[in-house]
Amino acid sequence: MMESLVYIALFAPFASSMFSALFGMSPRQTFVGIVASMLLFISFVASATLAYHVYHTGASIHVTMMEWISAGDLTIPFGFIVDQVSVTMMTVVTLVSTVVHIYSIGYMDHDKSFNRFFSYLSAFVFSMMILVMSDNFAGLFIGWEGVGVCSWLLIGFWYHKADVTREENPSISPSWAANEAFIMNRIADLGMLIGLFILYWNVGSLQYDVVFSALPQLSGTILNAAAVALFIGAMGKSAQFPLHTWLTDAMEGPTPVSALIHAATMVTAGVFLVVRANPLFSMTPEISYFIAALGTFVAFFAASMALVNRDLKRIIAFSTLSQLGYMFAAAGLGAYWIALFHLAAHAFFKALLFLGAGNVMHAMHDELDIFKMGGLKKTMKWTYIYMGVASLALAGIPFFAGFFSKDAIIETAFNEGTLVLWAILVVTAGMTAFYSFRQVFLTFEGDERYKAFGIHPHEMYKFVLVAMSPLAILAVIAGFGMGSFEHFVTKLLPEYHMSEHTHHIAWLLGLVVLAFAVSGIILAYKKYAKKLVRDEKVENSFIYKLLANQYYIPNLYEEFISKPYAMISEHMWKDVDMKIVDATVDGIAKLLYKSGDGSRKMQTGNLSNYLNWMAVGGVLLLVVAALSAMLG
């Protein structure tokens, strides 16, 4: 019974994808979206049932479908495991996907590639399910690459748009952004592959249980190498510095895609990997500390860029990046279940935030510049409420989901004695509150700047708003499940307890964070709630420009990686391949031709000359014979 539920949860999205693909090239059909959403809902129900089952019995379900690759000593099955960790991911993924699917019926209403969109979206969910459910690293890698491809397809969904300059659109074009995302992920995937190789050759298997039980026997170097390699993989998928640029460019995709893939699910795969491989990472404290430090850095780094950005979706993308940093910080510090909890909570409110942004875009005819919006609360009351709730959750205001999870992470940083990380995370929390509400206020409050552009905004369809409600509710209440969640997942993940000391001053720590968050909101309110006042001096300052241009990192990548690569390739072809390698071959051929041409002159047609040559040859032979007789 439970086994078939596993398959239903896994293959319902696949069925949905195939069904939509059937109509991929035909004109828009609403029922395609409906069927796809229903199949996704079935998958959600199956996942939820499995979650309930696992919660109650505490046992995990392990199925093996068939053998995939078997060569030499290597055997990789298609095996799936439903345990506390994966079932959490499954539920989150299918829930958000179902909402996003329904949302897309409304959002993609006017798009002629409606059916194709659903095909890709469901394919993505399928890959994600493989990723989280697999019982071995190779299966994880299938999902890992699968989501990469779906992300490529979906970012480049509007492939027909032309490339423009970076000044006009920082992501150049959807297809450019899609390729960037795919290639950057591939760089990380190489690391991941190497990690798999290290594990295989030292353990002899890629199954989680075999690998984890064999870890204590491995030397420190091997463990460190494996941890580093796997984390490189995680860095790519979760867009950690320096592989982070693709995530903001990925906003070129349709907004539901950003909500599902680039906020709630795919980008958290890196965190999932670290959580999944916690036995490995908890044995490599240096690497784990590096993960935490990098996560903290990215949290701050991304938040700083979000402060000044004007693009509605990019702000949310930066905040995603920042929150991923929080998750890595937690995971790196050993609080795996807190990382997973923040992952789930974040998925709800961030998806909600993105979908809200989608509503705004829909209303504003794809305008994304928040400086051109303002005062939308009149026409878009529900969207305002949703985005407000999501932002409150993101900012970590008490009793919203983010409060519990983020606070726990910051507390962990304190508890581990890493006060620098703690301080940065606290400051970042304040920045998070500021930029979230800067965005909300600029969009919904203040003067109605959009009128100058002749836009007539309207609220999203009712059913879409209803579909979004589960996320809104979860964004509010998810935090209250923290206790039972801890109880649930720590059956698999290591428990994490605050020390006595931390426990005692927890309220004080919480208050500090809250103070930063509230002051961030107040600052945003003061600056942006009434009307937009632009300060030329600030906008022309070096720091502002640096932040607005993402520290010029994309430009640096282009100048120092893409362009040189193209140039070297050109040289390799035109100079090395054509002028050296091929010319050498042709040179040999020419030499033969030349020597033939030269010796053609010997062919005088005069017998006498031939006789002379013959005599020369004969005498030479004689001399050789004589010499060899003499010497031999």
Next chain:
Amino acid sequence: MYEIVAFYLFSVLTIGLFLVTVMSKNVLYAMTALASGMVLISGFFFILGADFLGVVQLIVYVGAVMALYSFAMMFFDATRDIKEKNTNAGLVFLLGGLSALVLVLMFAAPIHSDAIQALYPMHEGAGNAQDVGIVLFTKYLVPFEVAAVMLLVAMIAGIILAGKKMDQSLTEDTSADDEIMTLKDAK
């Protein structure tokens, strides 16, 4: 003793005569020298006890071959000096000299091998002709017959090649011959 005298005499004469053959501009001189040289070579054969070979040499070379040459020469204008651009003398004598030197060196070197044994030894008492006959008609019968056939073929070939249009003169009035005309034109 007489053998030494004969050997040196023949040697000097043949070398001289052949030199004349090779260097002379006049075909008649050359041919005469060649024929005389051949005769002297048969002398070598007689000294060496190869009587039969010597006789064959006289008959075939001096008799038949030289006769053929003389007849052939009737077709050409033999009285004229031959005008030809001889190959660069330096090269010729370098190659000739070198080959002579090397060959002489090789032949003058002592032969060390004891493994050389007579395959068909000569019999004491039996005449040379007898010996030759026995070997030729037993061991070398097939080659001998083949050689005979070859000679026959060569004879027929010679007749056919040379005999075509024998009725026409080669030296006079060739313009009458169409074939020659066309060939000359072609050339």
Next chain:
Amino acid sequence: MDNILSVLVFFPAIAGLLGFVVDKESARAYGITVAAIEFLLSLWLWFSFDTANAGMQFVELIPLIPDFGVTYYLGVDGISLFIIIMATLMTLIGMMSMSITENVKNMIVTLLFLEMTMVGVFVALDAIIFYLFWELSLVPMLYIIGAWGGPLRVYASIKFFLYTFTGSLIMLVGMLFVAYVYHNLTGVWSFAITDWYALVLPVNYQLWLFAAFFLGFAIKVPMFPFHTWLPYAHGQAPTIGSVILAAVLLKMGTYGFVRFSLPMFPDASVMMITPIAVLSIIMVIYTAMVAYAQKDMKQVIAYSSVSHMGIIMLGIFAMNAEGIGGSVFQMLSHGIVSGALFMLVGVIYDRRHTKMMDEFGGLASVMPKYAVIFGIMLMAAVGLPLTIGFVGEFLVLLGFYQVSPIMTVLAGTSIIIGAIYMLAVYKKSFFGPVTNEANKTLKDLDAKETWSLIPLVLIVVWLGVYPKPVLAPIDHSVKAMLTFMDEKAITHGAKDMIKEAKSTKEVK
């Protein structure tokens, strides 16, 4: 059917001869029928193949020149079986999708003759027979490039012929020398490869012979720096020529390494791991970069072919079952995928008579079906899991990791730079707005093209998801070969290498 292999080899040739008397209009149908029968025969071979048996099967042995040990000796094992099936399949698919209109009859006859030589190479177990088919395969390909090729066809075909011919002549010398050594040791002449396997050669002999065989095979593969004939050949060849060339003819080189070099010269092979790996890595990275610089779509695929062959070479010299098995599997995968990609380039060439990517752009909106299939093949080419391309590449890299982690990382960059040039092609040709007027009215794939490509798509997915039916027999034969090599190796270094690379470290 006891002589199934002879039938497989000579059926296409005889049918090709008969093809001369077939009517011009029906030549194409005739060719497809023959190729289909041949393909079914090869499938039959697979079904009657005993997967549990790692040795040679369906062996046929008829002495030809007993005095010199030349025998008509055929057989298949797990390594060659699937390459044969792929050869017959690609010939069939190539013929089905063929768009040539002039001299169709000659083309059909040539292709059938080529099919004979291709199958012959992979079933031959006698070096002379192998060499015979090896060289004969040049002739039809020369004719195909020379007669139906582009403007530079004469240059390209002569380059192709002379280049590969030079290599194989040196290989022939090597073969004769092996036979001579065999004669010296045993007193009898034999050219049978299985007899040669038993020959334990001193290391210096092995090295020289390895070098001789290496030249023959490496030029065919083609390994860097012997690869420059390939872009010309592909650039000038008609679509069908490129398909066969990339899918099957290149595999002869890598197959040769597996069939000859490894089992015959195990010590030399182990000694040459590093140099060959270095060459392969240069080949992988360098040609991938060159591919990125290309403006001509077909040249990109041609260079990418070289790059992928580098991965195959690397796997062969991993000296373990994962690597070699992966390599053989990658041969099949590369055959199918690059064959399909060349066919796809042919499709657009037929419509626009150009292969320059700047002429295109936005094709995805004009030709959606074409874009989908191209996309699938592209993803298979960059080694996406659950496509055929992943299995081989993964196993090769996995296997070679045991030999050298650093070199594996370098070779592994192929998954990055492979993605770079492939995605660049896709973006330049399929994405963006349709700017060129001529592209606005392009027709999508017609029935003929669709139905020749669909089977390939199915195979790509099938063998990506469930490679076991193919991988298991390959694995069997490869393992048997490795055991044999280990026993035969005379130097300790080689023995250790082959052993060590074979098994994962025991967990203490």
Next chain:
Amino acid sequence: MIGLTHYLVVSALIFSIGLVGVLRRRNLLMLFFATEVMLNAVNIAFAAISHYYNDLTGQMFAFFVIAIAASEVAVGLGILIVLYKRYGSLDLDDLANMRG
């Protein structure tokens, strides 16, 4: 006493003279003469070796050489006549029409 070496040396010298002739002359007829000289030189060597090793094989070879020389002359002269008929010359420089 005259030994084998003496004969061989004479033979070598005569052979070299023949070689000089072959190299030097352009007239076909004279070339034939030079060839005859070379053949005779070889015959001397054969006969001498036959004598000194007491073996008839050398003489046998000399016979066959003579036979071949005879047929060569027969055919060769025939060809010369044909050539002369066609080109009116026996000079090789005039006959050089196979220039590459």
